[in-house]
Amino acid sequence: MATTYAFDDYTPKAKAKSRGYWYWWNNYSRAKLGFPSVFIFCCLFFIAGFLCSSLRSQEVSGFKQSGRQLEETLNYDVMAHGKTGDDSMSVIPFQVISWKPRAFYFPRFATPEQCQHVINLAKSKLEPSKLALRKGEVEKPQDVRTSMGTFLRASQDGAGILNAIEEKIAKATKLPRSHYEDFNVLRYQLGQKYDAHLDAFPPEQYGPQKSQRVATFLVYLSDVEEGGETAFPYENGMNMDGSYDFKKCVGLKVKPRMGDGFLFYSLYPNNTIDQLSLHQSCPVIKGPKWVVTKWIRDQEFSL
Numbered sequence: 001m002a003t004t005y006a007f008d009d010y011t012p013k014a015k016a017k018s019r020g021y022w023y024w025w026n027n028y029s030r031a032k033l034g035f036p037s038v039f040i041f042c043c044l045f046f047i048a049g050f051l052c053s054s055l056r057s058q059e060v061s062g063f064k065q066s067g068r069q070l071e072e073t074l075n076y077d078v079m080a081h082g083k084t085g086d087d088s089m090s091v092i093p094f095q096v097i098s099w100k101p102r103a104f105y106f107p108r109f110a111t112p113e114q115c116q117h118v119i120n121l122a123k124s125k126l127e128p129s130k131l132a133l134r135k136g137e138v139e140k141p142q143d144v145r146t147s148m149g150t151f152l153r154a155s156q157d158g159a160g161i162l163n164a165i166e167e168k169i170a171k172a173t174k175l176p177r178s179h180y181e182d183f184n185v186l187r188y189q190l191g192q193k194y195d196a197h198l199d200a201f202p203p204e205q206y207g208p209q210k211s212q213r214v215a216t217f218l219v220y221l222s223d224v225e226e227g228g229e230t231a232f233p234y235e236n237g238m239n240m241d242g243s244y245d246f247k248k249c250v251g252l253k254v255k256p257r258m259g260d261g262f263l264f265y266s267l268y269p270n271n272t273i274d275q276l277s278l279h280q281s282c283p284v285i286k287g288p289k290w291v292v293t294k295w296i297r298d299q300e301f302s303l
């Protein structure tokens with residue numbers, strides 16, 4: 001049974017730390033020195049070595065593994081897996097941006113080529129982005145969400161790039177693809193934005209829902225020179241006293257960078273809506289901004 005190690009664009013770099021040390025030692029040992037100084041020298045080395053190794057083990061318990069340790073971790077005989085499992089080992093690095101709301105950042109989630117491919121697929125299909133209607137609403141105000149966008153499903157991409165991105169999102173979120181909405185590719189040009197909103201649908205405003213949005217996974221498809229951040233005005237309970245202007249871009253801001261992924265949860269583990277997941281797309285000052293959104297539901301998704 002062949003094992004494939006899917007490093008998922010992450011290449012561990014072994015650190016050649018020891019080279020300098022040997023050079024120094026060789027030079028030193030050529031010099032003629034008496035026994036006491038050699039003894040003291042050895043003691044110092046012993047202490048230094050001890051300190052280094054204890055530092056190293058702290059790193060391991062904190063999961064800050066070096067490339068070599070990472071490879072050792074992956075050097076297992078793979079487990080027997082179920083019908084829907086496979087033999088691959090995945091390494092998808094991420095940073096915790098916040099626990100309130102739960103938000104996680106995935107550097108270099110997609111390659112620049114993949115990003116350009118998705119932009120090309122969407123380019124000719126863009127239409128003004130829409131908003132879900134609240135109870136009693138017939139039409140939405142036009143100035144809340146000013147981007148252009150289009151929906152794409154993985155099977156619409158013959159090159160398989162959307163499929164690969166969706167598969168990687170599934171590995172990163174551990175949430176099954178059957179719960180995913182289609183990709184929504186968005187383009188924001190100068191001054192375009194999306195005012196603060198929840199991705200979930202509070203039933204008080206939208207009526208009873210067949211299913212709810214659990215999480216959102218964004219892949220930024222372009223760098224944005226200025227503006228266009230994804231901002232969370234209520235991060236850690238800030239700005240919740242009613243004084244905050246919804247049109248202003250405040251709070252925790254995530255700067256779009258081409259290929260980077262960003263995940264946040266709209267629901268708590270108990271399935272109620274997390275108000276801190278309120279977020280906005282700040283106006284683009286120097287752009288454009290391209291992003292692809294994947295909304296993940298608490299029920300299997302079908303149109």
Ligand SMILES: *[C@@H]1O[C@H](CO)[C@@H](O)[C@H](O)[C@H]1NC(C)=O
Pocket residue numbers: 268269270272
């Ligand atoms: C759900 O979880 C949140 C966060 O832990 C908590 O504040 C809220 O009271 C819970 N709601 C219910 C109905 O259990």
